[in-house]
Amino acid sequence: MIRKFSTKNPAKTKILILGGGFAGSNVLREIQKQFKGNDAEITLVSQDNFFLFTPMLPEISSGMLHASDITNPIRTFCKTANFCHARILSIDVENKGVSVIRIFDQKETVLEYDYLVLALGSKDNFFGNRNIEEFAFTIKTLEDAIAIRNHIVSVLECADQERDPVLQEQLLRFVVVGGGFAGVEIATEINHFLQDATKDYYKNIDAGKIKTIIVSARDGILPEVGEELGKFALDHVKKSGIEVITNTKAVDAGEDHVLLSDNTIIPCATLIWAGGVTVDPLVAALKCEHGQSGRLVVDQYLRLKDYPSIFALGDCANLVDLKTNTVYPTTAQIAIRQSKLVSENLIAEVKGNPNFMQPFVYHNRGVMATIGKRTGVALVNGKKIHGFVAWVLWRTFYWSHLPTREKKIKVGFDWLLSLIFRADIMTVGFIKKKTLSRLETPIYSAIERGIDQTQSVSSYL
Numbered sequence: 001m002i003r004k005f006s007t008k009n010p011a012k013t014k015i016l017i018l019g020g021g022f023a024g025s026n027v028l029r030e031i032q033k034q035f036k037g038n039d040a041e042i043t044l045v046s047q048d049n050f051f052l053f054t055p056m057l058p059e060i061s062s063g064m065l066h067a068s069d070i071t072n073p074i075r076t077f078c079k080t081a082n083f084c085h086a087r088i089l090s091i092d093v094e095n096k097g098v099s100v101i102r103i104f105d106q107k108e109t110v111l112e113y114d115y116l117v118l119a120l121g122s123k124d125n126f127f128g129n130r131n132i133e134e135f136a137f138t139i140k141t142l143e144d145a146i147a148i149r150n151h152i153v154s155v156l157e158c159a160d161q162e163r164d165p166v167l168q169e170q171l172l173r174f175v176v177v178g179g180g181f182a183g184v185e186i187a188t189e190i191n192h193f194l195q196d197a198t199k200d201y202y203k204n205i206d207a208g209k210i211k212t213i214i215v216s217a218r219d220g221i222l223p224e225v226g227e228e229l230g231k232f233a234l235d236h237v238k239k240s241g242i243e244v245i246t247n248t249k250a251v252d253a254g255e256d257h258v259l260l261s262d263n264t265i266i267p268c269a270t271l272i273w274a275g276g277v278t279v280d281p282l283v284a285a286l287k288c289e290h291g292q293s294g295r296l297v298v299d300q301y302l303r304l305k306d307y308p309s310i311f312a313l314g315d316c317a318n319l320v321d322l323k324t325n326t327v328y329p330t331t332a333q334i335a336i337r338q339s340k341l342v343s344e345n346l347i348a349e350v351k352g353n354p355n356f357m358q359p360f361v362y363h364n365r366g367v368m369a370t371i372g373k374r375t376g377v378a379l380v381n382g383k384k385i386h387g388f389v390a391w392v393l394w395r396t397f398y399w400s401h402l403p404t405r406e407k408k409i410k411v412g413f414d415w416l417l418s419l420i421f422r423a424d425i426m427t428v429g430f431i432k433k434k435t436l437s438r439l440e441t442p443i444y445s446a447i448e449r450g451i452d453q454t455q456s457v458s459s460y461l
């Protein structure tokens with residue numbers, strides 16, 4: 001039986017925040033300062049009981065940082081608010097109810113609201129390719145990052161024992177699909193780790209045999225930083241030994257290969273997918289207007305069209321930048337900025353001053369990315385910076401955005417230790433997403449499945 005969860009005090013305005021990422025957690029923290037629990041009952045629902053600082057996620061895969069460095073229990077943000085550890089099943093915008101299922105015992109409940117904040121983020125988009133979804137690792141959640149870490153360390157362990165040189169090369173080929181921030185950062189981070197770990201610990205592996213490959217559908221990489229810096233990033237990434245295949249898409253995969261749009265097969269044991277995002281099916285099913293990749297169309301005040309009591313922001317919201325006539329990208333910087341505005345507009349609305357609401361205006365002060373060992377690219381106030389200074393800027397900027405002093409100290413300390421000590425090569429528990437049973441023979445499952453019957457398939461070897 002589905003329980004209906006009514007407010008403890010019906011006189012209070014019920015504000016329900018869905019999602020505990022950059023957007024949801026920041027709205028929670030901002031509005032609590034105003035309401036102090038007297039006039040509103042605030043509840044945040046999330047399937048993760050922690051906030052995850054995603055820009056540092058690739059550093060979990062490389063072992064530079066630890067899981068607890070970049071996660072914060074959401075309850076530590078809840079001064080007066082309630083936290084509900086549950087997965088959201090559906091949202092009834094007509095009857096103002098959200099159906100959720102408790103994580104621990106799967107019990108279903110309906111939460112009522114007067115105002116709803118939708119901050120459900122995004123999920124990986126495989127563009128309907130089931131094989132890629134099945135065989136690729138992703139880099140979106142903490143489990144993803146730990147799974148990649150366990151996998152690459154296991155691959156090194158296996159390659160160290162492998163005496164067949166063809167199979168060893170196949171094991172040491174790491175393919176990352178996606179030339180945006182997430183793809184480039186995970187590729188450069190793992191490449192750095194693999195090179196260091198091999199030199200230090202794996203006597204039977206020639207570090208020169210390690211091949212990290214980025215597959216980008218565009219002409220280059222990091223389109224977000226502009227042409228000149230993108231070119232610098234591309235040159236630097238190539239110089240560090242990473243191969244970049246441009247103007248090409250990954251179109252199929254098996255557990256031992258990836259097939260590209262030019263019919264090349266790359267035999268490999270590792271495929272990481274950072275090829276794009278879409279919204280959760282739950283968001284896609286909402287009865288309202290949807291934009292790019294199913295994102296929720298909002299007005300300039302970040303409210304759903306036709307539903308003024310529902311705000312949407314962050315990756316799940318579709319807002320057009322009137323200056324460029326393009327949809328705002330899915331970045332943490334935009335989610336943070338939007339959370340400030342949603343908080344102010346929500347407070348104005350709840351306090352009966354809807355005329356005080358402000359439209360969303362975003363002044364992009366800069367974008368930056370790390371592209372390997374102590375190197376970055378940054379575009380700050382129109383100024384192009386690259387190399388070590390850009391890397392320091394990246395670290396300083398994101399470090400300063402970690403939500404608590406405790407995390408700043410932990411991350412700072414771990415970065416410092418990494419300057420002194422070697423890379424850590426242990427696997428964590430038994431979190432492992434994939435096994436590689438087919439790697440007993442260098443026969444590619446693609447060939448077995450008949451993909452090469454056109455005769456035009458070329459092998460990467």
Ligand SMILES: Cc1cc2nc3c(=O)[nH]c(=O)nc-3n(C[C@H](O)[C@H](O)[C@H](O)COP(=O)(O)OP(=O)(O)OC[C@H]3O[C@@H](n4cnc5c(N)ncnc54)[C@H](O)[C@@H]3O)c2cc1C
Nearest residue numbers: 019020021022023047054055088121314315330331332333
């Ligand atoms: C590897 C990586 C690196 C990145 N690097 C950068 C960077 O350097 N700079 C930058 O600006 N951006 C970066 N981003 C993008 C940034 O992470 C996102 O734009 C940002 O997280 C969006 O914030 P959000 O609150 O909208 O979504 P999220 O932070 O994804 O939060 C979504 C929340 O909703 C919850 N949720 C989702 N579905 C459900 C459900 N059904 N039930 C319950 N809870 C649910 C999730 O648990 C989560 O708490 C990176 C992303 C990745 C993956």
